[in-house]
Amino acid sequence: MSNTDQATLAATQSQRPPFYRDVTVVKWLAQVFTLLLVVFALFFLTTQALENLDRQGIEIKYDFLSIGLGSDLREGIDTDPDTAGRALWAGAVNTIRIAVGGIIAATILGVLVGVGRLSSNWIVSRMCSVFIETARNIPLLVQIIFIWALVATLPNVELDQGPINGLLHLSNKGVSVPRLHIDDGFYQWLIFIAAGVLVGWLVKRRQDRRHDATGQDTYPVASFVGVLALFGAVGWVAHPIFGWVGAIFDFIGDGFSALTPVVMQVVLSLAALAAAAWWIRRFLARHRTPAGLMKLTDDDKFRIIFAGVGALAVIAFVLVGWPGLSSWIINSGTDLLGVIADKFGDGRTGRPIDIKAPDVEQVGNFPNPGPAGLNLTQGGAAVFFGVVLYTASFIAEIVRGGILAVPKGQTEAAQAVGLRRVTMLRRVILPQAFRVILPPLGNQYLNLTKNTSLAIAVGYSDFVQVGQIVYNQTGKSLEVISLWMLFYLACSLTISVIVNFFNIRLKIVER
């Protein structure tokens, strides 16, 4: 360092600005001030809420989940739930049912329309764009209510007439289609399927390698499917030979129930510590260069400390916060193992899967679709078709954009090396288009899941609607809101984790 440099350095050091102009000080002051403001606002609102609730004699407690609910649900796994908690669970299952079905249907429809939009056939592309512009420019709620009003004009269910065509059943009570019923031997059959997947994967790998080595067509995917089908077919008849599997689970269950809570507490604590230690080690390993440990920033140190503190917090929770946790785990674990043992139990020799056509039954005053088919009530059908049409229009635009985003040179290059059209699509165009499509597609899946909450307008028993029933009956507003938020945040998180997983796998490896 030369003399002049040192002189400048000294000069700047001596001329440190006063504290109120020091960038670092001002930045941190502003941040801390904002944080204080936010904390104060939250504190103010919370104390007000607690005070107001106190004045009305209401406590924030979640014990309402175990008390009875006075009303029935229109559909779901449990239409006459014993407790509010059970009702909410049924509502959550209904939401997930609509969301998963909706995501699959909307993806299929959206891809078809999106590709159709690019068709060289004028009428096909025009029809697809009319569909897109109609479906996405009318509010979803309007569509849902409109479909609901349309379903209401369908004919009544008649007891003697039975389902239309034996398969599809359309009435003002909703839609029914044939359903797969899990029958007696399903779980033993599942063992065959699992074995089929394993063997099929091995075969596929072998075929892949042969293809790489010799260049011959070895049909890896086809052989995978073939092996799986073979195992499935054999298992269809042979599944009773696995009747002894249930005994194993019985044995494990006995061992599990013999555990004492203290042992469980120790195991959980050790697990938390091990997880924290593993995470810190991995973190440090990432920051290790051949020359040694990289300098850790304040953020990094904070993360390490946070991991340790988190582990300690978990241990404190297990030991002090909720001492009953370990016995709860033991009990429910034993129950779960018992259920599994029962499913795999001896004497289940029936068919694995059954398909039944929808039926009609009369329970109360009016005939209704019976339990044989897959039924969507009027509200369910409205929500399902509403979200599917609405989301499909957005997915179609995303798909179109993704395909157009693949540079034309890629197609030309693929044609130049003589790839067949199908191969070109599968190996060149679609992988690149998919990379563009996936992130916005994930957003649409999130939107679809959240949009199922509009079910409340047509009385479909989804999580929000059941929550509102619970709230109306118990007055537990804040608790219900918190459950709503937790549930939907969990859904969002799950979807974004899945999408991110694929996103990372598809990413171009940048060097």
Next chain:
Amino acid sequence: MGMPMGDGAVTAADPAEAWAGEREPAQKPEEPSLSAGEWLSKNLFSSAANSVLTVVFTLLVLLAVRGLLNFTFSEERTWRAVKTNVRFLFTHAYPQDQYARIWVCVGVIAVLSGLSVGLLAKTGRGISMKRLSMNLMGTGGVIGLGILLREPSAVVDSEGLVVHRDPAAAVGDSFVDWLDGNALTVLGVLVLANAVVAVWFHLQGTYLRDGPEPRLAHGALVLVSIGVLIVQQYASGEVVRESFAEAMADRSWWWLAAALLAGAGAAVWFGLGDARRRNTFVPAMYVFFAATAVMVLSAWLYPWGHYAFLEGEFISEPGSTVAMTTKLPWTVMWVLLVGTFLLGRALSTAGAASRLRVPLNLLWVMTPFVLYWAVLRDPDLDWDHVLSTDIPMAVFFAAFGGLVVWYLAHPRIGEAGRIMAVVLVGVAVLNWVAAYFGWYPMLQKARISFLLLAVVALLAHNFAGDRTHRMRLVVAWVAIMAVFHWLVTLVNSPSTVDTPTDALFGGFATTLTVATFTLLLAFPMGVLLALARTSKLPIFRVLATAYIEVFRGVPLITLLFFFVLIFNLFLPGGMSLTDIAGATIGFALFSAAYLAENIRGGLQAVRRGQYEASDAVGFSTVQRTLFIVLPQALRVSIPPLVGQVIATFKETSLLAVAGMFDFLRIADKVISAQSEFLGVKREGLLFVSFIYWIFAYNMSKHSQRIEKRLGVGER
């Protein structure tokens, strides 16, 4: 794709537009004119498979159109319900004797729109005469086809009830009845015949090259299919229907409309003669004015019927034109719109556009506040209080703040200015702390004024400059104070407009109001959140990220429930939010999270060099953000922002679920509960869908145009 996507309608098309923008030159070369036959064989019958697709999809389209027409014009539809309730649908309970206020609002918006479009809009090339005439002829043709496709109306008896046939006699044995019974089979055979034709000519290898035979065969078969679809409906079913001649005579007004449209198109086409003259362009705005003029004229000429609820009485006059209270105001609105447009054009030619741009945009921002609080509410001002307190306080803050700003914007203000700013911030904060602990009384608006002054004082040195610049700042401050104090005074005065419900109005007016105020609140929040999320300061970043992720992860409906039903619990005793205010806050918080993500995409698109350059010039962080980064970021994120505007507009329909009388709720619940229209629901819903669609569709088309224009300049 660097940009995160919201529910935006436009973003999805982004890569497509990008691709098109890269490939196509800015000025498209003139497309060669195809003859009808060439166009058909290129776009519909280019190969055997394509032809089969075309036939199948044509049938599907026709079936869908026929279904929609029969649904819309069926005698089971009670469109009277919508006509009678138009006023209800748009403003719900706003008192009728005060209705002039609503028209003043519409008029103000018409004037501003006309001026803005006339002054500032870039008209582009407009619509070519060729396309215009083809569209006119096409519309006429489509209407004609629709008239033919529709089922004949049912015969009604003297009491207006549909006449039914004896079920035994319902099944006739004429050819038409046979066709009706076997329509699906016949259509199936026709589709099959088309496929056979396609395959036959394909196997001959002559599909594209030689002769028009395959096209003619397909065309004939399609025409026969259309014939089947039309004839089928004249079969004698359970309901007695009109004969073909009667049905056609019944639709004479429609025939007239179709003939007029097609005739106008043909007149343009043949009047212009050769292809070059047909390629001249007319501004899109003029076409719009002409179309709206036709609509306004039809209100004077065509017997739409006069239906209304007037003071609880149901008026039904099918044969007359619409009420004077409808057609006269709309005519005035049209004249205002066109007049101000022409005025704007004239000013623009005079070169006033650049000077008027800023005031006009400011007017647009102010308009919602003025219209809502001063025109629609008609506040009852307490003049004693206004003269003794409100005006003096406003004058004080304007004068004091003006001096402070003048002083602080001096270029060589130095340390003294900063100390003064810090002191002002301290005073502002102290005022709020005092409010919490109840130390000294002070009007809330004085506290807010101090806070505003503190913020302006902190930022003032970024705007420092010569006398003109400083004067401009002072003027801005005085304007802010005037508007702020005026608004607070208005908000604090009770309304004199007497409405039966808590809300001032309902229906579409609520939809628009909530959407507007939502966006006005959410936009600044979104900008701040986006800046915080991309900031290098950890606490800001964490707070913004947490906010955005939580609000994006939760369904809007739960937020609405929270803010409409539960939020009052969180307020100190005595304070409460009205439903509309709560809902607007809920919408705004939700939209802000999405807007923030859109703007973040724009911020990320600003190149590093811009930051470095502004650092090199010696800009402060605030200056860099305000003058360099944000303008570019916002410009890039206009398309997704418009997408978010559309999404917010559509989301306001959720007000219906939260228990407010918005557009959707009136169609869904209110009309169907009126004794005259019990259970009439689908008509209202269809109407509501149509209105929503018009607004959303036009906004999305407009944003696509903006996108294209921005794209051309950028790439």
